[in-house]
Amino acid sequence: MADVFDKCRAWPDYRVAVAAGIYAYCTPLVERGDGTEVTVHGDRKVIMAGSNDYLGLSTDPRVKEAAIAAVRSLGTGCSGSRLLNGTLALHEEFEARMASFLGREAAMVGSTGFSTNLALAALLGQGDAVFADRHNHASLADAVRLSPARCLRYRHSDMDDLESLLTTTETDAARVIVTDGLFSMSGDLCDLPGIVKLAQRHNARVIVDQAHDLGLLGPNGRGVAEYFGLEPEVDLIAATLSKSFGSIGGVLAGPRDVIDYLRHQARSIIFTAALPPASIATALAALEIVRGEPERRGRVLDNAERLHNGLRALGYDTGTSATPVIPVYVRDALLCMRFWTELLQEGVFTNAVIHPATAVGNELIRVSVMATHTEEHLDRVLSAFERAGRRLGVIPARPPASFD
Ligand code: PMP
Numbered sequence: 001m002a003d004v005f006d007k008c009r010a011w012p013d014y015r016v017a018v019a020a021g022i023y024a025y026c027t028p029l030v031e032r033g034d035g036t037e038v039t040v041h042g043d044r045k046v047i048m049a050g051s052n053d054y055l056g057l058s059t060d061p062r063v064k065e066a067a068i069a070a071v072r073s074l075g076t077g078c079s080g081s082r083l084l085n086g087t088l089a090l091h092e093e094f095e096a097r098m099a100s101f102l103g104r105e106a107a108m109v110g111s112t113g114f115s116t117n118l119a120l121a122a123l124l125g126q127g128d129a130v131f132a133d134r135h136n137h138a139s140l141a142d143a144v145r146l147s148p149a150r151c152l153r154y155r156h157s158d159m160d161d162l163e164s165l166l167t168t169t170e171t172d173a174a175r176v177i178v179t180d181g182l183f184s185m186s187g188d189l190c191d192l193p194g195i196v197k198l199a200q201r202h203n204a205r206v207i208v209d210q211a212h213d214l215g216l217l218g219p220n221g222r223g224v225a226e227y228f229g230l231e232p233e234v235d236l237i238a239a240t241l242s243k244s245f246g247s248i249g250g251v252l253a254g255p256r257d258v259i260d261y262l263r264h265q266a267r268s269i270i271f272t273a274a275l276p277p278a279s280i281a282t283a284l285a286a287l288e289i290v291r292g293e294p295e296r297r298g299r300v301l302d303n304a305e306r307l308h309n310g311l312r313a314l315g316y317d318t319g320t321s322a323t324p325v326i327p328v329y330v331r332d333a334l335l336c337m338r339f340w341t342e343l344l345q346e347g348v349f350t351n352a353v354i355h356p357a358t359a360v361g362n363e364l365i366r367v368s369v370m371a372t373h374t375e376e377h378l379d380r381v382l383s384a385f386e387r388a389g390r391r392l393g394v395i396p397a398r399p400p401a402s403f404d
Contacts, residue, residue: 113240116250187321215244
């Protein structure tokens with residue numbers, strides 16, 4: 001008799017890595033300090049170079065105090081959906097401030113970035129055509145899968161492929177192009193100018209998920225749309241509060257009628273509990289810092305440049321990224337996990353990215369840079385990459401002294 005649990009027992013990958021001592025996931029952090037140096041199990045202090053907390057706000061004293069004050073006055077949970085008993089005045093204040101920050105009519109906050117992106121399924125109806133970058137985040141892919149719309153996936157940032165898909169669909173279908181702003185694994189930006197040009201030519205709406213770039217890119221931190229000077233051309237912005245905003249939660253921002261419709265129709269919004277007081281207070285305090293301290297963006301971008309240059313000088317392949325999300329391509333799953341383990345032993349916490357987060361053959365160590373990293377942190381990260389990479393042969397061993 002078949003058992004739905006059989007597949008779990010037959011799944012060897014996880015145990016192979018554990019047995020080899022190179023399991024690279026779910027490492028518990030015991031303390032996070034100021035976020036740049038964290039304590040992992042066994043009381044080892046390591047540099048955190050794998051966090052999406054790009055601006056370092058999740059440990060900022062002002063943000064923490066805002067969260068604590070919200071717990072004191074509003075409690076720990078909302079115990080209900082936004083539509084029913086779960087809406088706080090604080091949610092509405094954040095939504096109004098986020099909408100005004102982004103220059104949109106309205107914004108809506110959901111419980112996570114993932115679940116808020118799933119709300120997009122409510123927009124995508126029978127007969128509609130969605131054009132999606134093949135490297136889009138899983139939450140965008142799942143939103144399309146949950147909808148009856150037709151999905152046409154174009155090769156990553158390949159505008160010729162996108163154009164040929166747009167050309168071959170019937171003209172009366174409602175069309176929408178959906179893309180990540182900053183791609184979460186490869187660290188490169190979408191070709192927004194190319195997408196906007198094709199959207200205008202083929203009468204398609206544009207939705208951009210600015211999860212990684214909101215707060216980080218653009219002179220005012222409004223993300224890739226601002227970075228490219230194309231904010232009016234983007235119809236709907238998605239984002240998350242779990243990265244530069246140091247919290248958890250998702251955002252959709254756009255025309256008021258669209259946001260109102262989603263608030264009342266999207267299953268992942270109406271059938272889930274509202275974001276708790278501490279999380280929304282965190283996001284609100286972080287938004288004020290994003291607006292008021294542009295120098296943080298400058299620092300993280302300078303830090304990223306320093307690390308990019310250092311890694312490339314060591315001989316690493318960092319792809320086409322020029323952002324604080326830096327992929328170091330290893331292109332082998334076991335080697336990737338081994339490299340991650342050695343980097344941790346060298347005192348640096350990174351992320352080992354293997355399938356399904358990236359294609360087989362594209363395995364990488366993802367390094368994420370924060371505004372709060374010092375030059376000394378970055379130099380220590382580079383030394384760790386130098387030693388571990390040479391030991392494992394990811395970069396060539398140092399030439400013999402006589403050739404120096
Ligand atoms: N969109 C993108 C592009 C992401 O990278 C992520 C998170 N990795 C999400 C959405 C989901 O956000 P969250 O983790 O806050 O749910």
